[in-house]
Amino acid sequence: MKQSKVLNPKTLAEVLSLFEQCGDGARVIAGGQSLVPMISLGLSEPDFLINLSSCDDLFVIKKTRKTINIGAMASVSEILNSSQVINLLPILNFAAKKVATPHVRNFGTLVGNVCHADPSSDLIPALLCLDAQIDLVSKDGKRSVLLSEFITGPYSTTIRGGEVAVSVTCQLDKQSKLASYKKVARRAGDLGIATCAVSLDSHKDCIESAKISVGGYLRKAIRVLDIEKNIVGLPAHEICTFIDGVEKIESIENSILPDGSLTNNYLSATFSRLIRSTLKDALSGK
Structure with missing residues (x-):
């Protein structure tokens, strides 16, 4: 494993100055929970680590x-x-x-x-x-x-x-009154196979606004805009029935990251069930 020189600036101005001096060989490190394992595996080999832990601001x-x-x-x-x-x-x-x-x-x-x-x-x-x-x-x-x-x-x-x-x-x-977050993972503490965040506003049992985001085995976390626009205006008690009737969620189908151990059909069904479950929890205040 390559040994990086650790630099400890105390202000943001010092951080920027060090970046300019060190050039492309420098990486910023905060908590290090992602970068340190990458360095250990040889996936990242910075010459310098600019440590932010002394920058109180x-x-x-x-x-x-x-x-x-x-x-x-x-x-x-x-x-x-x-x-x-x-x-x-x-x-x-x-x-x-x-x-x-x-x-x-x-x-x-x-x-x-x-x-x-x-x-x-x-x-x-x-x-x-x-x-x-x-x-x-x-x-x-x-x-x-x-x-x-x-x-x-x-x-x-x-x-x-x-x-x-x-x-x-x-x-x-942008914060709505009803919200929930759930995920599907192999074990507690693992990264999610599928993750879902839901934020809703309702008035007189009718959905006024909806934001649904998913992550997991996708190219990147995304907003599920095709579902959002279709549930706005629905009575809250009809949302889960609507999701059950959706054969494919196009935004998710187009974003699934192929994985040798899990089929696209499995992932697609998992995301649909998770969205339904997270919406249900948000509506019930869980």
């Missing part, structure tokens, strides 16, 4: 009038224990509870999870339901990108050379 979970901003060093456990997330972004709290093991939750970060772009991430489907964006900084300035546009495929994003992901921003006006 990146640990913050901050509420403004319209958003909650989650810094790059905020761990999944901190999200689980944040009263702001629990009360204002419950769908993210539900998903965080399903992340791996206590060790991974204690050290792994939400921003690192997003940048790793694993299609089976528990957190990304919840963030898609919140229309979250990732905030990127480089020596050339700042930009924010919707998560749906930032992640382009398995472990692939639009982050540019010299950019540092400093936070994820969630819009508070």
Whole structure:
């Protein structure tokens, strides 16, 4: 295994300066729960690791009038224990509870999870339901990108050379009253074969808005727009019956990542059942 030199900047300005000095041989490390195993397996061989753990400003979970901003060093456990997330972004709290093991939750970060772009991430489907964006900084300035546009495929994003992901921003006006998150995995703590986040608003037993996101054995986590548009306007008690009558969910069929051990038919049926179950839980307040 290649030995990387670890650098410990104390401010974001120092991080950007080091990035410029070290060039393409540098990688940023936050919690390290994704990057360290990749280095151990020889899948990533950085010359330098720029460690963010001394940058105090990146640990913050901050509420403004319209958003909650989650810094790059905020761990999944901190999200689980944040009263702001629990009360204002419950769908993210539900998903965080399903992340791996206590060790991974204690050290792994939400921003690192997003940048790793694993299609089976528990957190990304919840963030898609919140229309979250990732905030990127480089020596050339700042930009924010919707998560749906930032992640382009398995472990692939639009982050540019010299950019540092400093936070994820969630819009508070995108949080619906009814939400749930579920997943199908081989064992508790495993990455999901299929994951699903649901966020709904209803009025007088009629669905006013719906956001459904899925991940797992897909090219990337996606919003299930073809189902969303068809359940808006339906009476809440008819949703599960509607899902049962859908033969194929095109957006999922077109995104399934082939796997030698699981057939496309199995995965398609698993996603359909999971969406139905997650919708049912959201409507019942579970």
